[in-house]
Amino acid sequence: MAVDIAMFGRMLAKKPGFNVEAACQVAHAFGVSETIVENDFFTAVDDLRQASEDAGAGHVDETGFGSALFYTYILSALIKICW
Numbered sequence: 001m002a003v004d005i006a007m008f009g010r011m012l013a014k015k016p017g018f019n020v021e022a023a024c025q026v027a028h029a030f031g032v033s034e035t036i037v038e039n040d041f042f043t044a045v046d047d048l049r050q051a052s053e054d055a056g057a058g059h060v061d062e063t064g065f066g067s068a069l070f071y072t073y074i075l076s077a078l079i080k081i082c083w
Helices: 003-008 078-082
Strands: 024-026 038-044 059-065 074-076
Touching: none
Parallel strands: none
Antiparallel strands: 024 074, 038 059
């Protein structure tokens, strides 16, 4: 059995005999501290464009980002993975 199937399971609706119960449970991470969202302005340059055509950016955009202290947990049944 492949490691990823042993860890995270498999479900086949039409063939229940091939179902494998997951040996790992992974919780969604969530921030437990104050998060300040900041904006990041960025550009992408088209390297293949000739200088005679246009010297401007190929793409200009902005996106928000933040950092927090994240809490998550992983539960694994090593006996299921090893057997």
